[in-house]
Amino acid sequence: MNRSLRNIGWLGIVLWLLFGCVHKPQETVDALPYCEEDTTAWGLLTTDGTVAAPSGTWRQAPSAVVNGRFTATDTDGRVHLYGLEQPDRPLSHTGGYYRIGYFFDRVTVAQHSPDMPFVLLDRDGETVAVVDNSVRMMHNFSCARALVYTDTGHYGYMDLQGRLVLPAVYDYAADFADGVALVGRLDADGRMGYAFIDENGEVATLPGTSSRLLGVRYSDGLLNCRELDSGRCVYMDRKGRDALFLSDTIVEAFSFRNGRAVVQSEQGRGVIDRQGRSVVASVYTDIYLSGKDRMALCRAGQWQLADAEGNPLSPARYEAVSPFLPSDALVVRKAGRMALLNADGHTAAVGWVDSIACDPVALRLVPQVFVRSEKATSHAADKVMEKDSVKKADEPLKPEREVPVRVTHRTAPDWRTVGKDNPFYAEAVKVVSGRLEEDDAERRRIILNYVEHLRTAYTTKDVDFLEQLFSERALIVVGTVIRASSQESEGYLSPRQVVYNIKSKQEYLGRLKELFRANKHIDLQFSGFKIMRHPTAEGIYGVSLRQAYRSDLYSDDGYLFLLWDFRNPAMPQIHVRTWQPAFPDGHTPLPEDEILDIRNFNLQ
Numbered sequence: 001m002n003r004s005l006r007n008i009g010w011l012g013i014v015l016w017l018l019f020g021c022v023h024k025p026q027e028t029v030d031a032l033p034y035c036e037e038d039t040t041a042w043g044l045l046t047t048d049g050t051v052a053a054p055s056g057t058w059r060q061a062p063s064a065v066v067n068g069r070f071t072a073t074d075t076d077g078r079v080h081l082y083g084l085e086q087p088d089r090p091l092s093h094t095g096g097y098y099r100i101g102y103f104f105d106r107v108t109v110a111q112h113s114p115d116m117p118f119v120l121l122d123r124d125g126e127t128v129a130v131v132d133n134s135v136r137m138m139h140n141f142s143c144a145r146a147l148v149y150t151d152t153g154h155y156g157y158m159d160l161q162g163r164l165v166l167p168a169v170y171d172y173a174a175d176f177a178d179g180v181a182l183v184g185r186l187d188a189d190g191r192m193g194y195a196f197i198d199e200n201g202e203v204a205t206l207p208g209t210s211s212r213l214l215g216v217r218y219s220d221g222l223l224n225c226r227e228l229d230s231g232r233c234v235y236m237d238r239k240g241r242d243a244l245f246l247s248d249t250i251v252e253a254f255s256f257r258n259g260r261a262v263v264q265s266e267q268g269r270g271v272i273d274r275q276g277r278s279v280v281a282s283v284y285t286d287i288y289l290s291g292k293d294r295m296a297l298c299r300a301g302q303w304q305l306a307d308a309e310g311n312p313l314s315p316a317r318y319e320a321v322s323p324f325l326p327s328d329a330l331v332v333r334k335a336g337r338m339a340l341l342n343a344d345g346h347t348a349a350v351g352w353v354d355s356i357a358c359d360p361v362a363l364r365l366v367p368q369v370f371v372r373s374e375k376a377t378s379h380a381a382d383k384v385m386e387k388d389s390v391k392k393a394d395e396p397l398k399p400e401r402e403v404p405v406r407v408t409h410r411t412a413p414d415w416r417t418v419g420k421d422n423p424f425y426a427e428a429v430k431v432v433s434g435r436l437e438e439d440d441a442e443r444r445r446i447i448l449n450y451v452e453h454l455r456t457a458y459t460t461k462d463v464d465f466l467e468q469l470f471s472e473r474a475l476i477v478v479g480t481v482i483r484a485s486s487q488e489s490e491g492y493l494s495p496r497q498v499v500y501n502i503k504s505k506q507e508y509l510g511r512l513k514e515l516f517r518a519n520k521h522i523d524l525q526f527s528g529f530k531i532m533r534h535p536t537a538e539g540i541y542g543v544s545l546r547q548a549y550r551s552d553l554y555s556d557d558g559y560l561f562l563l564w565d566f567r568n569p570a571m572p573q574i575h576v577r578t579w580q581p582a583f584p585d586g587h588t589p590l591p592e593d594e595i596l597d598i599r600n601f602n603l604q
Contacts, residue, residue, distance in 0.1 A: 027104055027364070029325045030084055031065035032340070033058075033357040036350065039521070044070070044087060045340055045356065047329045049348030053087040064362035066102040069123060077421065081125040092125030101368050102361065105141040107160050114373040120162050129162025137589060140368035143176035145199055147367075149588070155183070157201075166201045172588075175367055177217035180204045180238075205240045220256035220274075233263070244276050257289045260308070271295065271310065280310035290324040292343075303332070305345060313345060322358040323365060331358045355521065360555070371589065373528075415448060423526040423545070424448055430531075443566045444531050447543055455524045461516040471565070471573040476508040508577075515551070523550045532598050539567040542598030546582065557582045561596045576601060 031044040036055040043055040044065060052065070062072035068084045078096025082089070100121065101108040107120045107128050118131040118138060131138070137149040138158065146158040148168065156168030157176075172184030172192060180196040187193060194214065196205040207214060212234075215224040222235040222243060233253040235244040246253055252264040253272075260271050260279060270282030271289070280287070286298040293308040303318040322331040328343040337352040361368045415428040422428070430436060431444050470476075516522070525548040534540040543562040549555060563576035578596045583589060 027326055028067055029064055029327070029362055030068060031070070032331070033061040033064065034338075034340075034350065034353050035061075035355050036353045039355060044084075045348060045350060047325055047327045047340070047342070049329075049340060049342050049346070049350075051350060052084060055353075057088065061357050063102070064357070064359045066104065066362050069103040069108075071100045081121065083123075090125075091123075094125070099370065101140045101370065104364070104368075105144055105160060107141065109138060109140055109146065109368075109370050111370060111372075116372070118370055118372070120160070128160070131158070131162055132164065135372075137369065137371045139175055139370070142364075143179065143181075143199060145176045145181070147173055147175055147181075157181070157199075166197075174216040178219060178221070178238075180218060182214070182216050205236075205238060207236075207240060215255065217255070220259070222256050222274075224253045224255055224261075226252070235261075244274070246272070246276055249282075258291055260289050260295075262287045262289065279308075280306075288321065288323045288330075290328045290330075291326065292328055294324070294328065294345075296321045296324070296330065305341075323360075323363055325358075325363065331356045369583065415445070423529045424452065427529055427531050440533065443539075443541060443564075443572070446566075446572055447531055447541065447564060451526065451529065451543065451545065455526065458522045458524050461522070470505045470509075470577070471575050476505065476577050515554075521551060524548070525550075534598055540565060540598070544595070544597050547579070559590065559595050561598075563598065563601060 029047055031046045031052050033042050034045040034055065035042050040059045041056040042058045042061045044052040044062065046052050058072050060073050063070045065084050070082050070084065071079050072082055073079050074096060079098065079100050080090040080096050081092055081100055083091055098111045098113050100110045103123060107122050110119050110121050117133050118135060120128040120131065122128050134150045135148045136151055139147040141160065144160055148156055148158050150156065150168040152168055154168040155170040155173035156164050157166035159165045170183040171186045174182045176199065180198055182194060182196055184192045184194045194207055195203045198204045212228060213226045218238065221238055225234050225236055226232065227234065231251065232248060233246040233250045234242055237243040246263065249265050250263045251266060254262045256274065259274050263270055263272050263282065265282040268283045268285060269287050270278060270284065271280035271287060273279050284297050284299050288296040295306050295310065296303050297306050297310065303321045305313045307313055318332040318334050320333040324330050329340060331338060331340055337354065338356045339352045340348040340356060342348065360366050415432050418425055418428050427444065428448060431441050431448060526545050528546040530544045532542040541564040543564060545560050547560045548557045558579050558581045561578045562574050564572060565575050566572045580590060580596060
């Protein structure tokens with residue numbers, strides 16, 4: 001697991017996933033990775049502002065420290081568990097893991113490799129249990145329960161000893177919070193019915209029969225809902241009774257925290273108290289609430305700290321801020337530099353540094369999801385890679401333009417020497433095997449060179465390189481997870497759908513330029529890479545891969561598809577680019593038959 005997350009994003013993350021459970025140990029984020037100048041020299045900065053490990057201790061960013069435990073990656077790419085009391089010494093001397101989760105509870109989830117069964121580790125790094133082979137996906141623990149998805153296609157819950165204490169019988173399930181979890185089951189007519197269950201599987205709250213969109217978890221004893229017919233927002237108590245109706249001007253309401261909740265009107269975001277009274281006017285683009293008496297307000301792209309009533313605490317303004325940590329510290333960015341502000345609003349002793357990595361998973365803004373993959377490929381391919389060779393490097397692609405543009409020249413990789421851990425290894429084996437037609441091999445090599453350079457282009461913010469490959473009439477399709485309309489909803493839960501926004505080449509590249517300006521660090525990680533030659537349309541290829549995107553202000557995980565056209569040998573171009581979220585509802589994997597590929601496009 002690569003922890004070089006740098007200034008992991010916070011903007012646009014739903015606040016109502018932040019809150020924990022009354023039945024689990026108190027969660028703390030004790031320290032965050034930081035680097036002073038060099039992004040290959042990382043240390044740990046405690047959330048009270050002291051240095052736990054100096055910058056330069058690790059070449060890659062370690063994880064955040066949660067409840068005294070964190071992970072770091074060695075030079076071989078293996079992940080090891082550490083304790084904050086001795087941050088330079090691993091707790092276990094095993095060969096390391098592919099991935100280790102945060103210690104939100106007494107045990108956590110780990111993977112020896114992407115395709116092996118999950119294991120549970122205790123705080124000393126010792127194996128507590130090996131999870132049953134039928135579990136294909138699981139979340140980290142919340143309220144001493146871990147949400148699991150089995151090969152039966154249903155959800156259940158596992159305890160801290162690795163036992164499936166709530167069997168996999170649910171068609172929908174969410175993490176436990178505030179002592180309960182939202183689950184759903186389909187009836188014979190395909191309609192979903194929902195209930196909140198306790199940790200023993202007993203029904204704690206049964207939503208009423210009125211059509212409502214439900215939030216997925218209680219916080220401060222209240223659940224945010226919206227009526228389907230009127231669109232009015234309401235909060236429900238733990239017994240399923242209506243506790244608070246909001247004004248018709250409120251279009252969305254989020255979870256309460258310490259007696260306050262963020263609400264959205266047509267004019268912007270504001271804050272209300274438990275009686276529904278406005279505390280902060282709805283004029284802001286975003287708001288983060290602390291656990292006590294502070295908040296961060298964003299307006300016109302500038303963030304400012306305020307008290308519980310929204311009054312500014314200082315004239316200082318920031319380009320970006322993180323959500324508040326459990327200690328009420330937060331990370332701020334100004335003039336491209338970052339600092340940690342403690343609960344009193346004072347800057348940490350190290351002052352302004354190059355980067356502080358604030359992982360939204362560590363803050364429980366999003367679930368920590370573990371997925372098992374199928375074991376990759378053949379020994380025959382290994383032998384082909386060892387003995388075959390690449391003919392020559394590709395010439396840089398030339399854009400079809402009347403005016404000259406800067407062309408970025410790069411040395412094409414030698415695909416004979418690429419390692420097995422490279423995401424393009426399996427396809428590179430085919431290219432160098434000598435078994436493909438010459439034109440086919442050359443086209444695939446161009447594609448390999450492009451996707452290899454794609455990662456660098458985002459890191460170096462090279463828009464020119466990206467612009468050259470897209471045709472002027474390219475179809476850019478971006479998947480966005482939204483709520484279904486009231487007329488489309490059959491159940492009580494707010495169903496989430498993937499809606500595909502179509503953009504022109506210039507719209508897409510314009511947005512990309514904005515992202516490049518707004519983010520100092522951008523990182524792409526690829527997996528599951530495949531090249532597909534169209535069976536009947538000569539010169540048409542489809543490229544599919546899994547893309548994990550990380551930047552200062554945003555992160556996502558999804559499936560990328562590119563439709564290539566080589567019918568003009570002098571200028572290959574991309575006519576279609578699509579992206580789909582890997583987990584449309586936050587935790588359920590996108591079904592394989594819904595992942596777009598070359599079969600979804602009419603090429604006649």
